[in-house]
Amino acid sequence: MASISWCCLFCLFLAVFVAQVGFCSSSKVYVVYMGGKSGDDPDDVLSQNHHMLASVHGGSVEEAQASHLYSYRHGFEGFAAKLTDEQASQIAKMPGVVSVFPNLKRKLHTTHSWDFMGLVGEETMEIPGHSTKNQVNVIIGFIDTGIWPESPSFSDADMPPVPPRWRGKCQLGEAFNASSCNRKVIGARYYMSGYEAEEDSSRIMSFRSPRDSSGHGSHTASIAAGRYVTNMNYKGLAAGGARGGAPMARIAVYKTCWESGCYDVDLLAAFDDAIRDGVHILSVSLGPDAPQGDYFNDAISIGSFHAASRGVLVVASVGNAGTRGSATNLAPWMMTVGASSMDRDFASDIVLGNATKFMGESLSLSEMNASARIIYASEAHAGYFTPYQSSYCLDSSLNVTKARGKVLVCRHAESSSESKLAKSKIVKEAGGVGMVLIDEADKDVAIPFAIPSAVVGREMGRKILSYINNTRKPMSKISRAKTVLGSQPAPRIASFSSKGPNSLTPEILKPDVAAPGLNILAAWSPADGKMQFNILSGTSMSCPHITGVATLIKAVHPSWSPSAIKSAIMTTGKFLPTF
Ligand SMILES: *[C@@H]1O[C@H](CO)[C@@H](O)[C@H](O)[C@H]1NC(C)=O
Ligand SMILES: *[C@@H]1O[C@H](CO)[C@@H](O)[C@H](O)[C@H]1NC(C)=O
Ligand SMILES: *[C@@H]1O[C@H](CO)[C@@H](O)[C@H](O)[C@H]1NC(C)=O
Ligand SMILES: *[C@@H]1O[C@H](CO)[C@@H](O)[C@H](O)[C@H]1NC(C)=O
Ligand SMILES: *[C@@H]1O[C@H](CO)[C@@H](O)[C@H](O)[C@H]1NC(C)=O
Numbered sequence: 315m316a317s318i319s320w321c322c323l324f325c326l327f328l329a330v331f332v333a334q335v336g337f338c339s340s341s342k343v344y345v346v347y348m349g350g351k352s353g354d355d356p357d358d359v360l361s362q363n364h365h366m367l368a369s370v371h372g373g374s375v376e377e378a379q380a381s382h383l384y385s386y387r388h389g390f391e392g393f394a395a396k397l398t399d400e401q402a403s404q405i406a407k408m409p410g411v412v413s414v415f416p417n418l419k420r421k422l423h424t425t426h427s428w429d430f431m432g433l434v435g436e437e438t439m440e441i442p443g444h445s446t447k448n449q450v451n452v453i454i455g456f457i458d459t460g461i462w463p464e465s466p467s468f469s470d471a472d473m474p475p476v477p478p479r480w481r482g483k484c485q486l487g488e489a490f491n492a493s494s495c496n497r498k499v500i501g502a503r504y505y506m507s508g509y510e511a512e513e514d515s516s517r518i519m520s521f522r523s524p525r526d527s528s529g530h531g532s533h534t535a536s537i538a539a540g541r542y543v544t545n546m547n548y549k550g551l552a553a554g555g556a557r558g559g560a561p562m563a564r565i566a567v568y569k570t571c572w573e574s575g576c577y578d579v580d581l582l583a584a585f586d587d588a589i590r591d592g593v594h595i596l597s598v599s600l601g602p603d604a605p606q607g608d609y610f611n612d613a614i615s616i617g618s619f620h621a622a623s624r625g626v627l628v629v630a631s632v633g634n635a636g637t638r639g640s641a642t643n644l645a646p647w648m649m650t651v652g653a654s655s656m657d658r659d660f661a662s663d664i665v666l667g668n669a670t671k672f673m674g675e676s677l678s679l680s681e682m683n684a685s686a687r688i689i690y691a692s693e694a695h696a697g698y699f700t701p702y703q704s705s706y707c708l709d710s711s712l713n714v715t716k717a718r719g720k721v722l723v724c725r726h727a728e729s730s731s732e733s734k735l736a737k738s739k740i741v742k743e744a745g746g747v748g749m750v751l752i753d754e755a756d757k758d759v760a761i762p763f764a765i766p767s768a769v770v771g772r773e774m775g776r777k778i779l780s781y782i783n784n785t786r787k788p789m790s791k792i793s794r795a796k797t798v799l800g801s802q803p804a805p806r807i808a809s810f811s812s813k814g815p816n817s818l819t820p821e822i823l824k825p826d827v828a829a830p831g832l833n834i835l836a837a838w839s840p841a842d843g844k845m846q847f848n849i850l851s852g853t854s855m856s857c858p859h860i861t862g863v864a865t866l867i868k869a870v871h872p873s874w875s876p877s878a879i880k881s882a883i884m885t886t887g888k889f890l891p892t893f
Contacts, residue, residue, distance in 0.1 A: 340398070341381070341396040341397050341398045341401070342396065342397065342398075342399075342402075342416055342417070343383060343394060343395070343396055343397075343416070343417035343508060343511045343512065343577075343579055344394065344395060344396075344397045344402045344405075344414050344415065344416055344417065345392060345393075345394050345413075345414065345415050345416075345417060345578055345579055345582060345613065346366075346392050346393050346394070346395065346405055346411060346414050347390075347391075347392040347411070347412045347413045347414070347415070347610065347616055348390075348391040348392045348393075348410050348411055348412055349390065349391060349392075349410070349412045350390055350391070350620065350623075351387070351388075351389070351390060351391055352391060356385075356387040356388065359385055359387040359391060360385045360387065363382065363385045363393040364378050364379060364382065365378075366393075366405065366408060367379075367381060367382055367393075367395055370397070370401040370404050370405060371401075381395045381396040381397065382394075382395050383395055383396070383507045383508065383511065383579055384507060384508075384579055384582070384583045384586075386582055386583065386586040387586070388586045388587065388589055388590035389585060389586045389588075389589030389590060389617070389620040389621065389624060390585075390586065390589075390616065390617075390619075390620040392412075392582070394417065394507075394508065394579035394582070394583075396511065402414050412610060413610040413611055415578070415607070415610075415611040415612075416578075417508050417511070417512060417577050417578045417579045418577070418578050418602065418607075418613075419512070419574070419575040419576065419577055419578075420571075420575055420576045420577070420578070420581065420600050420601055420602055420613075420614070421575050421576070421600060421601070421603070422458075422459070422530050422571055422575070422576070422599060422600045422852075422854055423599050423600055423601060423631040423632075423633055423634050423852050423853045423854035423857070424530060424599075424634075424850055424851070424852040424854045424855070447869070448869040448870065448872065449560050449561070449562035449563045449865065449866070449869045450473060450474055450477070450562050450563070450564065451477050451479075451869070451872070452560065452563045452564065452594050452595070452865050452868050452869050453477065453479070453480060453500065453563070453564045453565075453566055453591075453592060453593045453594050453595075454535075454538055454539055454560075454563055454564065454565055454566065454593065454594070454595045454596075454597060454861060454865055455566040455567075455568055455584075455588040455591070455593035455595070455596045455597070455626075456531060456534060456535045456538075456565065456566070456567055456568065456596075456597050456858075457568045457570055457571075457576075457581065457584045457585070457588070457596060457597070457598045457600070458526075458530060458531035458534055458535070458567075458568070458569065458570070458571055458597075458598075458599060458600070459526050459527070459528045459529075459530045459531035459532075459569060459571045459572070460502070460504065460521065460523075460524045460525055460526035460527070460531045460532075460567055460569035461499060461502065461524060461525070461526050461531055461532050461535055461565070461567045461569075462525065462526045462529075462532045462837065462838070462839045462840065462841070463490075463494045463495070463496070463499050463502075463525070465532055465536065465540075465837040465838075465846060466541065466543045466837075466846075467532070467535075467536035467540035467541050467543055467558070467836070467837040468496075468498050468499050468532075468535070468536070468540070468541065468565065468837070469496075469498060469541050470496035470497035470498035470499075471541075473496075473497040473498055473562065474497070475497065476497060476500045476564070477564070479592045480500055480501065480564070480566075480591065480592050481590060481591050481592050482500070482501030482503070482566055482587070482588075482591030482592065482593075483501055483503065483591075484501055484502050485502060485503045485504060485523070485524060486523065487504060487521070487522050487523025487524065487525075488521050488522045488523040488525065489521055489523060489525050490502070490521070490523035490524055490525045494524070494525070497564075498541070498564065498565060499565045499566075499567060500564045500565065500566060501566040501567065501591060502524035502566070502567035502568075502569070503524060503567065503568055503569070503584070503587060504522070504523055504524045504568075504569040504570075505568070505569065505570045505580035505581075505583045505584055506519065506522065506572065506580065507579065507580065507583075508577035508578065508579035508580040508581075508583075509572045509576075509577050509580060511577075511579075512577055513572075513573075513574060519572055519573065520573075520841065521841070523569075524567045524569045525841075526569070526839040526841070527839060527841045527842065528571075528573075528839060528841075528842055529838040529839040529841075529842045529843075529845075529848060530571070530599070530850075530854065531567070531569065531571070531839075532836075532837045532838055532839050533834075533836040533837060533838060533848065533850055533854075533855070534597060534599045534836075534854060534855070534857070534858040535558075535565050535567070535597075535837070535858070536558050536836040536837035537558055537559070537834060537836045537855060537858035537859060537861075537862065538558050538559055538560065538563075538597055538858035538859070538861040538862040538865065539558045539559065539560050539561065539563040539564075539565055539861075539862065539865065540556070540557055540558030540561060540836060540837055541557060541558070541561045542556070542557040542561055543556050543557065556835060556836070556847075558836075558858075558862055559858075559859060559861070559862015559863060559865065559866065560862045560865035560866050560869065563865045563869070566588065566591060566593050568584035568587065568588055570583075570584045571600060575600075576600055578612075578613035579613070581613045581614060581617060582613045582616065582617050584617075585613075585616075585617025585618070585620065585621055586617070588621065588626070589620060589621055589624050589626060593626055594625075594626060594627070594865075594868055595626065595627045595628075595629065595861055595864055595865060595868065596618070596621055596626055596627070596628045596629070597629050597857060597858050597861040598614060598618070598628060598629065598630040598631070598643070598857070599630075599631045599852075599853070599854035599855075599857045599858065600614075600630075600631065600854070601614060601630060601631060601632075601633055601642040601643045602614070602642050602643075603635075603642070604633060604635050604639070604640040604641070604642050604812065604817070605639075605640075605817045605818075606642045606643070606644060606817070606818065608818060609645055609818070612645075614630065614643060614645075614648075615644075615645040615648075618630070618645060618647060618648045619645065619647055622647040622648070622876045622877075623647075625875060625876065626876065627649065627864055627868075627876035627879050627880065628647070628648045628649065628876070629648070629649045629651060629857055629858075629860050629861045629864060630643035630648050630649070630650050630651070630857060631643065631650070631651055631653075631852070631853035631854050631856065631857040632650050632651060632652045632653075632811065632812045632824060632825040632853050633811075633812035633853060634653075634810045634811065634812060634852050634853055634854075635810075635812045636755070636809055636810045636811065636812060636813070637812070637813065638813050638814075638815075639813070639814065639815055639817050640812040640813060641812045641813060641814050641815075641816060641817070641824045641825060642812060643824070644816050644817070644818045644819060644822075644824050646819065646822045647876070649826050649827070649860060649864070649876075649879075649880045649883070650824045650825040650826050651825055651826070651827055651828065651829055651831075651853060651856045651857045651859070651860045652807060652808075652811040652812070652813075652825035652827070652828040652829075652831075652853060652856065653807070653808040653810065653811040653828060653829070653830070653831025653832060653851070653852065653853045653855065653856040654805035654806060654807050654808060654811070654828040654829060654830055654831065654832070654856065655758055655804055655805050655806045655807075655808055655830070655832045656804055656805060656830045656832065656833075657799065657800055657801055657802065657804035657805070658797065658798065658799050658800075658801065658833075659675065659758075659760070659797075659798040659801040659833070660675065660676060660677050660760040660795050660796070660797060660798070660833055660849070661673045661674060661675055661676060661760075661768065661795060661796065661798050661801075662674055662676040662678065662681075662766065662767070662768040662792050662793050662794065662795045662796070663768075663792070663793040664750060664768050664770070664778070664790055664791075664792050665685075665790065665791045665792075665793070666688075666778070666781050666788070666789070666790050667685065667688075667781075667785065667787070667788055667789030667790065668781065668785070670781070672768075672770060672774050672777070672778065673768070673798070674750065674751075674767075674768025674769050674770040674774070675758055675759065675760045675761075675768065675769040675770075676760055676761065676763060676767055676768040676769065676795040677760040677761055677762040677763070677795050677833075677849060678738075678761075678762060678763035678764075678765065678766055678767050678768075678794065678795055679762070679794055679795060680765065680766055680794060681766050681792065681793045681794035682721075682747060682748055682766045682791050682792050682793075684791065685789040685790060685791040686719060686720055686721050686747050686748060686789065686790065686791070687719070687720045687721070687787070687788065687789060688720065688721040688722075688723065688748075688750070688778075688782060688788050688789060688790040689716070689717075689720050689721070689722060689723070689782065689788075690705065690722075690723045690779060690782055691704050691705050691706075691707050691711075691712065691717075691722045691723060691724045691725075691741075692704050692705040693716065694712045694713045694716035694717040694720075694722065694744070695711060695712070695713065696710065696711055696712055696713035696714075696716075697710070697711075697713075699711040705724065705725050706724065706725050706726070706727065706732070706737075707722065707724035707725075707737045707740050707741055707749070708732075708740070709736075709740055710740075711740075712740065712741065712744035712746075713744070714744050714745050717741065717744040717745050717746045718744070718745030718746070719745060719746075719747055720745075720746055720747065720748075721746065721747060721748035721749065721750065721790050721792065722741050722744075722746045722748070722749050722750070723749075723750045723751075723752065723775070723778060723779060723782065724737055724741065724749055724750070724751050724752070725751070725752050725753075725775075726751055726752065726753040726755075726769075728753075728754050728755040734751060734753070734759075734761050734763075734769065735761050735762070735763060735764070737749065737751060738751075738761075738763035738764040738765055738767050739764045741765060741767075742764045742765045746765065747765060747766070748765055748766045748767060748790070748791075748792045749763065749765060749766075749767040749768075749792075750767070750768055750770060750775070750778060750790070750792070751767060751768070751769045751770070752769075752770055752771075752772065752774075752775030752778075753769050753770075753771070754771060754772045755809050755810075758806075758808060758809065758832050758833075758851075759808075759810070759832065759833065759851045760795070760833045760849065760851075762849075766792035766793070766794065767792065768792055778790075805828070805830070807828055808831055808832045808851070810851070810852070810853075811825075811828070811831065811853055811856075812825075812853065825853075826880065826884055827860060827883060827884055827887050828856065829856040829857075829859035829860050829863075830855070830856060830859055831851060831852055831853050831854070831855045831856030831859075832851050832855075833849050833850075833851055834849065834850055834851065834855040835847055835848070835849050836848070836850070836855075860883065863883055864879050864880075864883065867879050867882055867883070
């Protein structure tokens with residue numbers, strides 16, 4: 315009976331001297347993973363979990379219960395609990411325990427999301443001739459930030475009753491009542507114990523319910539399964555209707571991601587419930603930082619393994635790190651998706667004083683009414699900043715006297731975490747009227763800049779600088795962004811899309827497929843920026859495109875296994891026109 319561990323004895327000893335009670339006994343949240351289901355009654359599993367916990371809490375059932383966060387007992391077995399390192403290693407040695415690992419945080423796979431706030435957009439969507447007949451029987455689970463159920467993308471108009479297969483529920487909570495679920499959003503749950511245990515609990519968590527405050531979950535769900543919505547357009551940037559890949563499929567919401575990310579113990583609880591609830595496909599637009607841990611210590615690998623073995627296809631995003639070997643969600647039983655471009659761009663014209671016109675990526679909706687002087691930002695360096703530093707248009711690096719009324723050519727370092735949107739604000743504050751941003755890496759990601767602006771690549775940037783250098787009075791004018799269809803070459807792999815090789819199992823290639831993930835318009839949460847729709851980029855957006863395709867296949871071939879669906883997509887994959 316190791317009722318008082320050495321650690322705690324040491325603690326008592328320390329407490330006497332430095333009055334630091336609780337120094338060693340600080341506990342962390344761990345996942346105790348116990349493999350596949352034993353077939354025991356779920357209630358017995360719970361008491362077994364408590365029993366195991368009590369044995370490391372000196373036999374105290376109360377302490378065991380207080381430390382317990384979740385029991386996993388539907389799709390697989392295990393539990394989550396607050397443990398000291400000592401208790402965790404004791405449990406790891408117990409029979410039946412496969413692995414014990416700490417509750418790590420995972421991140422949503424949207425690129426530089428701060429760059430994308432503040433814009434409503436639109437895209438014209440072609441409707442291919444898919445029969446929607448059996449889609450109503452396919453249930454897609456989204457492990458994400460929740461949903462904005464009132465969005466027209468999630469209307470249940472003309473949908474038949476919920477399929478009898480469905481065993482999930484509509485969990486009520488803040489701003490989420492029974493009528494928030496319908497025949498489209500047939501179920502919704504939320505998980506926050508793991509997040510609350512790790513993050514500063516005084517921070518307000520918005521919508522303690524399945525309601526989406528960030529927009530990400532509504533965006534991904536509508537890409538895969540949004541209803542057809544007419545008249546999505548924003549100040550003429552584009553006009554038309556939009557829909558998801560499988561607009562008649564059912565949506566089940568598993569909200570596990572909060573303000574700063576998603577924790578393992580919450581993710582596992584979502585997988586466990588989704589397997590029992592009867593989803594056919596799970597869409598997971600999030601993942602670990604690269605390099606990812608091995609399969610036995612990664613909640614998404616474990617959860618998706620048991621999902622796949624119960625016939626649930628798990629589609630996941632590969633990540634946005636962009637570099638070689640940075641691919642995540644590597645398990646062979648998942649379908650892992652990289653991001654590509656489409657033949658559609660959002661671009662602004664940059665017209666130089668010598669009448670040459672260049673086109674750069676942009677979502678800015680204001681335009682210059684007249685030509686203005688164009689200078690390299692290094693010429694407007696201020697104070698202690700060197701011209702080189704100022705060429706990156708860093709905060710307070712620009713001299714207002716020199717920048718006022720001008721178009722500035724700024725740089726963006728490759729793999730920099732600086733916000734491009736922020737650079738347009740810095741130029742604006744310095745009195746600039748426009749910005750040309752030279753970005754060698756990510757020139758394709760369209761951004762709703764604060765002033766007329768456009769992102770160009772290295773080659774175009776060199777031409778513009780050479781024009782400035784060789785012209786006595788260089789001038790330029792930047793137009794508002796417009797939709798450009800038929801842009802070539804398309805598709806290309808987006809520069810931010812994480813790449814192989816597979817760092818855990820090199821003989822298995824990852825990602826499995828690529829799908830559009832650049833500048834995707836879909837539903838949004840009005841809680842963020844008061845917008846119904848937004849344009850985002852990331853493998854977060856490409857993942858639900860494949861979820862939508864998989865749903866169409868499942869509708870036509872209900873008996874196909876996850877591997878059969880994955881194989882069908884991988885062996886027939888070619889460029890998919892936008893839905
Ligand atoms: C549920 O919430 C909606 C909107 O938040 C509200 O209009 C409706 O009256 C509520 N229904 C019930 C039964 O409370
Ligand atoms: C261009 O003119 C329009 C209409 O006169 C005005 O609303 C807009 O603010 C002007 N744009 C700039 C950048 O000055
Ligand atoms: C900005 O440029 C003006 C004119 O060249 C100069 O007089 C002033 O000192 C500069 N200000 C700063 C903060 O560098
Ligand atoms: C233009 O001139 C700047 C310095 O004035 C120099 O750094 C840059 O390399 C030149 N660029 C081109 C394309 O000539
Ligand atoms: C204008 O300047 C650009 C950049 O230097 C150059 O590529 C282009 O040929 C010039 N156009 C004319 C008409 O001189």
